[in-house]
Amino acid sequence: MLAERLRDEADASALVLALPRGGVPVAFEVAMALGAELDVLPVRKIGVPGHKELAMGAIATGGALQVERDTLKAAQVSQAQFDAVLAQERAELGRREGLYRGNRPPARVEGRTVILVDDGIATGATMKAAVLAVRACRPARIVAALPVAPAGIEADFADTVDAFVCVAQPALFFSVGQHYEDFGETTDDEVRALLERAWNR
Template sequence: MFHSLFHDRVEAGRLLAECLRGEAGANTVVLALPRGGVPVAFEVAMALDAELDVLPVRKLGVPTQPELAMGAIAPGGARYVDEHTVRAAHVTQAQFDAVLAYEQAELARRETLYRGELPPLVVAGRTVILVDDGMATGASMQAAVRSLRALHPARIVVALPVAPAGAEADFHGVADAFIAVAQPALFFSVGQHYDDFDQTSDDEVRVLLARAAARPHGASGDA
C-alpha cells in the first residue's frame, strides 16, 4: 500500500526548512512558485528568518493535454521549452504561439494580483532559495531559475519537498544547489505524496505574503 510523505504543504515546508539550515544566511531570500509553493515557502521563510516573495511562473501546456508541460515562462522574458515534448505532441508553431500569448498575459495578471504595486524583492548578490510544493517535469522550475539568473543572485538553491529520483541531474550547472526532502523512485505526480493537496487559492497566497511582510526581519520564533 502506498503511503504519502506529507500531511499537507505546511508540514512539507517545515520538513524542507530543516534540510535547508546549511543553505541560509543573513542575506537569504525565499521565493515561492505560486500558488502551491507559497504555503511551503512561507514555512521555510519563517523557520529560516528570511524574507519571502513570489516568482510567478506559467506552465506552457500541450494544447490537447493541458496538464502536460511543453515548457514554462517566468518574469523578464525567461522561457524554457521542452523540444522533445513539442515534437512528440505534434504541436504546431501557431498552437505554441497561441499558448505562449495566453500564458504571458496570465503571468502579468498574476504578478499584479499577488504583489499589487509593491516591487519584487531585490535578489542581486543574495542567496535565493526557490521553493515549490514538488516537481514533476521540472519545466516551471527551469524557467524560474533562468529568470532569476538575469537578476544576478549570488546563489540559487532549488528546494522541494519531493521530486523524482535523479531530478537533480537536470539542474546540474543550472542551479547552485538542489535540495529535496525525498526523491522516491515511484513517482506519478506531486499530489500522490500528500494527504491534503487541495488547491491553494489566490487569497491564501496574498494572506501569506502579507503575514511574511508584516513580520519584522530578524525576528525569531513562529509567526
C-alpha cells in the first residue's frame, strides 16, 4: 500500500533509504515494488533516561543531531544526562553502520529523489534526524514515507520535506506497534540479509 502511494513520487532517479532496524523490511518491499535502489541510513533515538522509548532527540549517519527541546524540558533532563545517552547512541550508530554496510560505500544522494522509509513514527525525532542527514547531501527532493503516523504530524515536516506520504494516520495513536499484527524486533541479521538481497539484485 505504501509503494502504491509512492508511485507518483518516485522518478527514475529514486533512492529508497531505510531507517533501521524496523524500517528495513518496509523499505525493502517499497524498493522492490518501485524498482528503485535501496540503501540504509542508520539512525538512533536518544531516549529519556528511564523511558527509552520517549525520544529527547535522535542522531543519524553523518553527524546529524535532532534535539526535542520540549521533551528535554518536560522530562527535566540535565545536559550531562543528555550527553551521556548521546555518547552511547553515537557508539551504537557507528557499530551498526559498520555491521550493515561493511566496506560498501553509501549510495549517491546528490541530485536524486530520496524516499526515507521507516516502519512508522511517534514523535518523529528519528525521521527528522534522517532528513537533516540527507539534506546535507543535496538531494533533488526528499519524501518521508511511512505506513503509520499520528494524525497531523506531517505539519512538523512541512518545511523540511518535499512530500509526506503515509498510509494510515489514526486519531487515536499510542505507539507504532499497535498498528501491526506482528511487531517483533527486527534483528541485525534480518537487516543484513534484506540489504544483501537488494544489493545483489
